[in-house]
Amino acid sequence: MAEKVTIATVAAYAQVSRQTVSNVLNSPHIVRDETRRRVEEAIATLGYRANQAARQMRTGRSHLLAVRIEPTRDGINGSVLDRFLHGMTFAAAAAGYRVMLYTADDDRDEIKTFDNLLASYDLDGFVLTGTDHGDVRTRWLAERDVPFVTFGRPWDAPERHSWVDVDNAAGTAQATRRLIETGHRRIAFVGWPAGSGVGDDRRDGWQRTMKAYDLDPTGLDRGAPDGIAQGADCARDLLTTPDPPTAFVCVSDSLALGALQAAGGRKAVTGFDDTPVAQAIGLTSVSQPLADAAARCIDLLIHHLDGAPTGTHQVLLQPSLVVRTTA
Amino acid sequence: MAEKVTIATVAAYAQVSRQTVSNVLNSPHIVRDETRRRVEEAIATLGYRANQAARQMRTGRSHLLAVRIEPTRDGINGSVLDRFLHGMTFAAAAAGYRVMLYTADDDRDEIKTFDNLLASYDLDGFVLTGTDHGDVRTRWLAERDVPFVTFGRPWDAPERHSWVDVDNAAGTAQATRRLIETGHRRIAFVGWPAGSGVGDDRRDGWQRTMKAYDLDPTGLDRGAPDGIAQGADCARDLLTTPDPPTAFVCVSDSLALGALQAAGGRKAVTGFDDTPVAQAIGLTSVSQPLADAAARCIDLLIHHLDGAPTGTHQVLLQPSLVVRTTA
DNA sequence: GTGCATTATTGGATCGTTCAAGTTGCAGGG
DNA sequence: CCCTGCAACTTGAACGATCCAATAATGCAC
Structure with a gap:
């Protein structure tokens, strides 16, 4: 490999000082046009690229963002994170940032990792996924003024930090509406147990839509932990009621798959997340x-970093219903 | 946040020089026991963590590894990369390294990214996934003495760099053997078109096992691009032959799912990758x-970085058959 | 008590960049 | 003619770690 090209090499080649080269890169407007062009030419000719470590040491900015990669909880939802990560990496690169991964066993462990990453790598910011009620991580970061954006609303105090989320309720509402429009009247909801922000939001979308069409959702609501078997159980339970449902709106593809199996394909079923x-x-x-959500997360985070650090922003994206054969 | 803790802070607190603190961290054996303990105590008390940027500037080592995240080609195999990434991140963290992501449109673009990452972030090494015949990326990296490990064999010259791979042939062999042992004699293979390293390897495992049991594989071999519809087509085609198969060994879960649908569940089917x-x-x-493979990749790479840079190593891992209801 | 080898510690230089302060050259006002 | 003001550029220092060479402390034999 050729010997290292530093800012001094460029300066010597363009016959200016190091600082002038630095100015061309960071504040081009204070350099005379002719000088600027000469320096830019030298940079191109020598193939100079700024050394991030040296820059970081002086400025305290690493141009590195971190996101947690989870151990694919139950398998079926793994590809969601996958697509999100790809979107993040792509959007970050376009803005001159890079994405670093970390793992954590739980929230407490994740906070320890924050501390480590900040202290030794000077990370610029974090993207958190899957927030929940009373999230300790967001509090820890906020208290230390660490820039971060969450993918998922803070379910307690929505305005305290920037976030991007998908309008879950609108998703289940859309699914419910389609079922109603194709003739269904008894539409059940197979969800997670009450208490999770996302789950309750999705339940809401179904419930509100039923009521909007003067349909009574009473007795058509079930809750179970995520899983195929659980979905099948819920569906079987619902099918043995006096006035059984003809369609199931499910909070996840896992539960939907279970419901589909229990109903033997004779009932309409919709899932959530559009997994493989x-x-x-x-x-x-x-x-x-997801790609859009990831890009917006990066946008907000970099806005915090580069621009004015005042104020928070919130983005709510609309999901879409992918109609296939089951509904 | 408290004011910054540098090596000088620790030195002052422990009443030694900066160099002694550095020695405690990097060459503990040359420091007297009592001094070492005092310094370690100071480090713990003050919560000192070495600044990576400063260390990197002096040593040229960033403790950063990079891996490409792909845009989930066809969806069904997305979770494979997901699990691999998690394994990598976990193993790297245990060894004091971090994993950085990057995207690329194609191999040429990926090489450009290598160049950028090396020049501006001083990356220590790369993990490449999905190598194929005549890979230009491995050649580029090898020519510049950039440390890297591939997950996947180099199909041309297996000994030129370190790699980790899964014994694909052993996987299909195991699947075929199980089918034979449960009474099947006419076992077909639904694979990819000849020419891909991985695909041919998996075909080999089936073929060799058939012959080992004195079964004739002739006419039982099909090839198609990955996809559910393609799998169904191949299976239907095979089922219309004079002496149709009773079981299908498939090169991927996508093709297997298609075969399963075409056979209406009355035939035995095995897939590959154990996807969601x-x-x-x-x-x-x-x-x-995958977690094991990722850890071995990291091990090999770090071995290259920390230890003697001489010689390459190869690791071939054994897959396992997860028996469910279809075979 | 001196000399010598061994080990432990110290101060200074260095990596590549940016910040803060300083220099130069030139135009215009008194 | 001097001073001020401004623009364009240059110089020295700093970020926080490690490396190098020099020094101080220790142990041991004579």
């Missing part, structure tokens, strides 16, 4: 605009 | 030890 499983078996599912 | 789809629908599939 849904694509594979033809399950109608609500699709989140 | 396989888990969801009960498909028997060959599972790759």
Whole structure:
């Protein structure tokens, strides 16, 4: 490999001082046009690229963002994070930032990792996914003025930090509406147990839509932890009631798959997340605009970093229903 | 946040020089026991963590590894990369390294990214996934003596760099053997078109096992691009032959799912990769030890970085058959 | 008590960049 | 003619760690 090209090499080549080269890169407007062009030419000729470590040491900015990669909880939802990560990496690169991964066993462990990453790598910011009620991580970061954006609303105090989220309720509402429009009247909801922000939001969308069409949702609501077997159980339970449902709006593709199996394909079913499983078996599912969400997260975070650090921003994106064969 | 803790702060607190603190961290054996303990105590008390940027500037080592994140080609295989990334991040963190992501449109673009990352971030090494015949990326890296490890064999000259791979042939062999042992004699292979390293390897495992049991594989071999519809087509085609197969060994879960649908569940089917789809629908599939593979990649790479840079190492891991309901 | 080898510690230089302060050259006002 | 003001550029110092060479402390034999 050729010997290292530093700012001094460029300066010597363009016959200016190091600082002038630095100014061309960071504050071009204070350099005379002719000088600026000469320096830019030298940079191009020598193939100079600024050394991030040296820059970081002086400025305290690493141009590194971090995001947690989870151990694919139950498998079926793994590809969601996958697509999100790709979107993040792509958007970050376009803005001159890079994405670093970290793992953590739980929230407490994650905070310890924050501390480590900030102290030894001088990370510029974090993107958190999957927030929940009373999230300790956001509090820790906010108290230390560490820039961060969450993908997922803070369910307690929505205005305290920047976030990007998908309008979950609108997703289930759309699914419910379609079922109603295709003739269904008894539409059940197979969700998670009450208490999770996302789950309750999705339940809301179904419930409100039912009421908007003068349909009574009473007795058509079930809750279970995520899983195929659980979905099947809920569906079977609902099918044995006096006036059984003809369609199931499910909070996840896992539960939807279970419901589909229990109903033997004779009932309409919709899932949520548009996972590969849904694509594979033809399950109608609500699709989140993940690449878009990731890009908006990066936008907000970099806005915090580069621009004015005042104020927070919130972005709510609309999901879309991918209609396949099950509804 | 408290004011910054540098090596000088620690030195002052422990009443030694900066160099002694540095020695405690980098060459503990040359420091007297009592001094070392005092310094370690100071480090713990003050919560000192070495600044990576400063260290990197002096040593030229960033403790950063990079891996490419792909845009989830066809969806169904997305979670494979997901699990691999998690394994990498975990193993790297244990060894004091961090994982950085990057995207690329194609191999040429990826090389440009290598160049950028090396010049501005001083990356220590790369992990490449999905190598193929005549890979230009490995050549580029090797020519510049950039440390790297591939997950996937180099199909041309297996000994030129370090790699980790899964014994694909052993996987399909195991699947084939199980089918034979459960009474099947006419076992077909639904693979990819000849020419891909991985695909041919998996085909080999099936073929060799058939012959080892004195079964004739002639006419039982099909090839198609990955996809559910393609899998169904191949299976239907095979089922219309004079002496149709009773079982299908498939090169991927996508093709297996298609075969399963075409056979109407009356034939035995095995897939490959143990994706969420396989888990969801009960498909028997060959599972790759991804966390293990990722850890071995990191091990090899760090061995290159920390230890003697001489010689290359190869690791071939054994997959396992996850038996479910379809075979 | 001196000399010598061994080990532990010290101060200074250095990596590549940016910040803060300083220099130069030139135009215009009194 | 001097001073001020401004623009364009240059110089020295600093960020926080490690490396290098020099010094101080220790142990041991004679």
